[in-house]
Amino acid sequence: MAIPKSLRLEFVTPERAIAHEDVDEVELPGEQGFFAVLPGHAPLLAALKTGPIWYRKGNDKHFAFISGGFTEVTADRVSVLAQVAERAEDIDIARAEASKRRAEERLSKPTLADFDAERARIAMLRALTRLQVARHSRTRG
Amino acid sequence: MPSLIDMRRRLRAVKSTQQITKALKMVAASKLRRAQEKVVATRPFAIQAKRVLASIASRVDSAAHPLLERRAGAATGNTLIIVVASDRGLCGSFNTNIAKAVAGFLRENKGRTMALGLVGRKSRDLLGRRGFPVRFEYVNLPKAIGVADAEAIVAPAIEDFLAGKIDSVHLVYNEFKSVISQKVVMEQLLPMAPIETPSDAAQPAAGEATEYLYEPSAERIFDILLKRLVEAQVLRALVESNAAFYAAQMTAMDAATRNSAEMLSSLTLQMNKIRQAAITREIIEVVSGAQAL
Numbered sequence: 001m002a003i004p005k006s007l008r009l010e011f012v013t014p015e016r017a018i019a020h021e022d023v024d025e026v027e028l029p030g031e032q033g034f035f036a037v038l039p040g041h042a043p044l045l046a047a048l049k050t051g052p053i054w055y056r057k058g059n060d061k062h063f064a065f066i067s068g069g070f071t072e073v074t075a076d077r078v079s080v081l082a083q084v085a086e087r088a089e090d091i092d093i094a095r096a097e098a099s100k101r102r103a104e105e106r107l108s109k110p111t112l113a114d115f116d117a118e119r120a121r122i123a124m125l126r127a128l129t130r131l132q133v134a135r136h137s138r139t140r141g
Numbered sequence: 142m143p144s145l146i147d148m149r150r151r152l153r154a155v156k157s158t159q160q161i162t163k164a165l166k167m168v169a170a171s172k173l174r175r176a177q178e179k180v181v182a183t184r185p186f187a188i189q190a191k192r193v194l195a196s197i198a199s200r201v202d203s204a205a206h207p208l209l210e211r212r213a214g215a216a217t218g219n220t221l222i223i224v225v226a227s228d229r230g231l232c233g234s235f236n237t238n239i240a241k242a243v244a245g246f247l248r249e250n251k252g253r254t255m256a257l258g259l260v261g262r263k264s265r266d267l268l269g270r271r272g273f274p275v276r277f278e279y280v281n282l283p284k285a286i287g288v289a290d291a292e293a294i295v296a297p298a299i300e301d302f303l304a305g306k307i308d309s310v311h312l313v314y315n316e317f318k319s320v321i322s323q324k325v326v327m328e329q330l331l332p333m334a335p336i337e338t339p340s341d342a343a344q345p346a347a348g349e350a351t352e353y354l355y356e357p358s359a360e361r362i363f364d365i366l367l368k369r370l371v372e373a374q375v376l377r378a379l380v381e382s383n384a385a386f387y388a389a390q391m392t393a394m395d396a397a398t399r400n401s402a403e404m405l406s407s408l409t410l411q412m413n414k415i416r417q418a419a420i421t422r423e424i425i426e427v428v429s430g431a432q433a434l
Contacts, residue, residue, distance in 0.1 A: 010185070010189055012185045012186040012189050013186060013288065014183060014186045014288050014291065014369070014372060014373040014376045015179070015182060015183065015186075015287055015288060015376070016179075016182035016183070016185075017182065017185040017186070020185070030356055031356065031357060032356055032357060042354055043352065043353045043354065044353060044354045044355075044356065045193075045197065045353045045354070045355050045356070045359070045362050046354075046355070046356035046362075047356065047357060047361060047362055047365055069365075069369070070362055070365055070366065072193045072196070079189050079192075079193060081186065081189055081190055081193065081366075081369065083288055083369065083372075084288060
């Protein structure tokens with residue numbers, strides 16, 4: 001079977017479609033580690049964790065943040081179904097900073113009655129990943 | 142006969158009410174457009190998720206998943222009804238239609254144990270004190286309805302269903318049909334409808350690699366996918382209901398504005414009559430006073 005020249009990326013969340021275009025390469029945060037997908041990839045279904053994702057068309061690289069979801073990969077198509085996703089340029093840095101501070105504060109006071117370490121940790125992870133994605137794409141221009 | 146001052150006062154009151162209804166109508170119209178866009182934006186996910194689901198379902202033992210399990214009591218046993226109404230009023234019969242549909246359903250199924258999940262302040266106001274157990278309330282929906290809201294609504298339903306406390310979950314909401322019409326729909330949320338596997342699409346042509354690699358496992362992905370689908374269905378109900386609300390509010394406020402215009406003209410006529418009568422009376426008084434001299 002001939003290897004297809006490009007991948008059709010279908011990047012959606014329940015709220016809206018993020019991207020719908022032909023790309024050359026996609027890198028995804030799998031639950032068991034990051035992996036990149038090139039055209040002609042073996043069929044794969046993978047669960048995704050909170051993390052950065054990027055896709056590339058020629059030299060044009062796009063970054064995004066995703067949290068929760070999964071992906072279906074076939075030789076010529078990548079469908080990313082994320083629970084939450086934001087393109088790097090749509091990330092609200094001030095909000096991410098605020099939620100990072102909030103999470104830090106909660107983690108520093110583990111004696112509070114309603115302390116939920118797991119929740120605070122996840123909130124922290126989300127905030128940090130958002131910031132990382134936003135900064136990364138901004139420094140690259 | 143009311144005095145001239147009373148009439149003026151009433152006229153002013155009606156006029157300011159009209160201004161409010163007019164403004165609300167405009168606001169609803171502009172919000173409606175955004176709400177409609179949101180409804181459309183939820184479609185791609187449903188399409189993609191269904192496609193992936195169909196292709197997994199043909200490869201794993203899909204009937205075994207607990208969310209798909211049809212228990213013997215599904216049609217008769219304990220039921221949770223998730224009622225989606227709005228937080229605010231001034232929208233005609235939008236919320237009462239929902240309440241009526243739910244009340245009708247409860248009456249028809251008297252023998253079953255029903256619990257309610259109330260979404261939106263108006264559903265609580267209309268159904269919260271009817272004596273049915275309320276499993277959860279979710280009021281004060283944010284302006285931008287998102288996945289987090291759907292997750293919060295679905296979580297208790299899935300929890301109870303998996304624990305065997307309830308045998309089915311239904312969802313009632315207003316569907317946005319068009320700007321002038323909304324339709325109350327009742328859907329079964331759990332157990333989920335059996336997955337249809339399209340006979341041609343799911344079976345890839347011979348020679349193509351048919352077997353997927355799974356990371357971490359087919360069961361886990363299937364599990365995530367089903368939960369996401371339930372959430373997506375609830376999210377769709379929320380955004381549909383939101384769009385339908387603004388449409389209902391717009392129509393109701395338009396009618397109110399027209400009614401007040403009608404009222405204004407009849408009040409103005411009445412006021413002019415009174416004014417004329419007063420003038421006539423005064424002239425008569427002056428004339429008869431002059432004659433008396």
